[in-house]
Amino acid sequence: NAGVTQTPKFQVLKTGQSMTLQCAQDMNHEYMSWYRQDPGMGLRLIHYSVGAGITDQGEVPNGYNVSRSTTEDFPLRLLSAAPSQTSVYFCASRPTSGEGNEQFFGPGTRLTVL
Amino acid sequence: DQQVKQNSPSLSVQEGRISILNCDYTNSMFDYFLWYKKYPAEGPTFLISISSIKDKNEDGRFTVFLNKSAKHLSLHIVPSQPGDSAVYFCAALRRWNTDKRIFGTGTRLQVFP
Numbered sequence: 001n002a003g004v005t006q007t008p009k010f011q012v013l014k015t016g017q018s019m020t021l022q023c024a025q026d027m028n029h030e031y032m033s034w035y036r037q038d039p040g041m042g043l044r045l046i047h048y049s050v051g052a053g054i055t056d057q058g059e060v061p062n063g064y065n066v067s068r069s070t071t072e073d074f075p076l077r078l079l080s081a082a083p084s085q086t087s088v089y090f091c092a093s094r095p096t097s098g099e100g101n102e103q104f105f106g107p108g109t110r111l112t113v114l
Numbered sequence: 115d116q117q118v119k120q121n122s123p124s125l126s127v128q129e130g131r132i133s134i135l136n137c138d139y140t141n142s143m144f145d146y147f148l149w150y151k152k153y154p155a156e157g158p159t160f161l162i163s164i165s166s167i168k169d170k171n172e173d174g175r176f177t178v179f180l181n182k183s184a185k186h187l188s189l190h191i192v193p194s195q196p197g198d199s200a201v202y203f204c205a206a207l208r209r210w211n212t213d214k215r216i217f218g219t220g221t222r223l224q225v226f227p
Contacts, residue, residue: 042120045214048214059214
């Protein structure tokens with residue numbers, strides 16, 4: 001199993017550009033989430049999905065769109081990038097059941113918006 | 115409004131000694147807590163968790179203690195090893211909505227020989 005994969009690893013955008021951060025998992029997990037990590041802020045939840053076709057907002061959803069057409073993929077779209085979206089983005093997935101409720105994280109995408 | 119706080123941004127411990135990482139929370143509705151470990155350029159990995167019905171959970175060298183009255187949890191690593199050097203995040207959630215978990219700001223642990 002590859003686990004959770006994210007592409008690209010690094011990206012530089014200009015203000016106003018759009019792009020999609022890709023996330024895929026091969027563990028057949030129903031639950032997937034997107035986080036951003038900023039210095040001194042920890043990880044903050046952007047959007048999450050409890051299954052194909054179902055998404056919901058997290059703490060900081062503004063400026064981001066998501067969709068979940070398959071169990072495996074959960075892309076994050078930036079419609080019009082802003083410097084405030086410069087961050088490291090992590091995708092995570094977890095199985096439906098399990099005492100630990102543990103999430104499996106991807107390696108992250110480092111995004112810089114100029 | 116930081117609901118989960120890790121007030122020590124960094125900690126330095128000698129190899130073989132105990133590392134104690136602390137986490138405080140403000141929302142008494144949180145009923146499940148987790149610790150994650152993160153190496154540079156990697157995603158966080160789950161380390162250990164504890165339910166609010168317990169006050170201690172142990173897994174090898176790692177033990178998490180929960181003090182509900184003080185809204186405080188701590189992670190003990192005994193003995194500390196150089197490979198434990200990483201950033202540690204605590205997270206809190208409510209079991210009915212397990213995807214809305216709140217993370218602390220992290221503590222960077224350095225274990226030196």
